[in-house]
Amino acid sequence: METNINTGSSTAGQPKQSPIGGLLVELGKISQNDVERIVKVQQDKGMRFGDAAIYLGLITEADINLVLSIQFNYPYLQVGNGNYSQELVAAYAPFTPQVESLRTLRTQLMKKWFSEGNKALAIVSVNPGEGGTNLTANLAILFSQLGIRTLLLDANLREPHQHELFNLTEKRGLSDILAARNDKSLISNIEAFPNLSILGAGTLAPNPQELLNRATFANFMTQAMALYDVILVDTSPAVDSADAQAIVARCGGALLVSRLDHTKMSDLAAVKAQISVTGAQIVGAVINDF
Numbered sequence: 001m002e003t004n005i006n007t008g009s010s011t012a013g014q015p016k017q018s019p020i021g022g023l024l025v026e027l028g029k030i031s032q033n034d035v036e037r038i039v040k041v042q043q044d045k046g047m048r049f050g051d052a053a054i055y056l057g058l059i060t061e062a063d064i065n066l067v068l069s070i071q072f073n074y075p076y077l078q079v080g081n082g083n084y085s086q087e088l089v090a091a092y093a094p095f096t097p098q099v100e101s102l103r104t105l106r107t108q109l110m111k112k113w114f115s116e117g118n119k120a121l122a123i124v125s126v127n128p129g130e131g132g133t134n135l136t137a138n139l140a141i142l143f144s145q146l147g148i149r150t151l152l153l154d155a156n157l158r159e160p161h162q163h164e165l166f167n168l169t170e171k172r173g174l175s176d177i178l179a180a181r182n183d184k185s186l187i188s189n190i191e192a193f194p195n196l197s198i199l200g201a202g203t204l205a206p207n208p209q210e211l212l213n214r215a216t217f218a219n220f221m222t223q224a225m226a227l228y229d230v231i232l233v234d235t236s237p238a239v240d241s242a243d244a245q246a247i248v249a250r251c252g253g254a255l256l257v258s259r260l261d262h263t264k265m266s267d268l269a270a271v272k273a274q275i276s277v278t279g280a281q282i283v284g285a286v287i288n289d290f
Contacts, residue, residue, distance in 0.1 A: 024063065030053065041055060065095060066078060118253060120250070121254070123136040127239050127262070136233075151228040153198075153234065154199065155234060155247050156201055156234050157204070157205060157208035158204075160200060160201030170186055171202070173201050176203055178214055184227075209246065238271040238274060239267055245275065245278055253282075253283045
């Protein structure tokens with residue numbers, strides 16, 4: 001069960017004018033009686049409210065981080081909250097070195113690609129099991145935390161996983177739209193992250209490559225670009241099919257994902273050549289080490 005806090009009309013980056021004690025009470029971390037004890041220690045020892053509460057053993061550093069995230073309109077989840085996969089480290093462990101590295105990547109992509117007027121980027125793993133799906137999901141969360149409209153599109157129509165990571169209840173998705181059976185109303189909004197929307201892959205179809213090469217995909221991407229500032233597209237592994245080529249061509253750019261001591265240089269070179277044929281730009285490359 002997620003903890004819902006009324007964040008009013010604050011915009012991203014603007015601190016809320018709510019006392020830290022009030023937020024801790026609202027979250028159920030302390031009681032009103034605890035507030036009185038904390039204030040007494042605060043006055044006696046000249047400590048800040050949060051430090052005094054930690055001193056008394058009433059809250060933890062993680063509780064302080066949670067309150068600060070609310071004050072600065074920076075949504076994330078504590079372990080046990082939400083109903084999402086723990087692999088979404090940007091949601092559950094936002095202050096770790098791993099997520100800090102992802103923020104660095106986000107900054108690089110923003111400067112090199114999205115700030116240049118581009119809106120869509122395909123995340124392409126060379127082989128299965130190289131972490132492209134998790135990377136796409138966590139980057140989508142991080143972009144949404146900037147306060148910009150972000151769409152995560154699962155275009156892996158062969159073995160999709162985004163619906164599992166985010167526990168989507170809507171089973172229809174991109175394939176159903178491309179088959180002209182539904183429209184963009186299938187896009188799910190993620191309650192925990194107000195600026196994040198997701199469209200799952202949808203019904204497993206026998207002809208994914210044909211669907212991705214239809215004009216309906218181009219039309220969908222055009223409509224999505226009018227609604228969102230950043231669109232991150234998860235693809236099937238490039239060595240398995242030509243699906244990624246069709247997707248990259250619609251996005252105009254690709255981020256390549258490989259795995260240390262796993263991806264063959266020959267496979268990486270082949271994927272680069274495939275992408276170059278589409279006329280799209282290789283915006284960058286990520287080497288996962290796990």
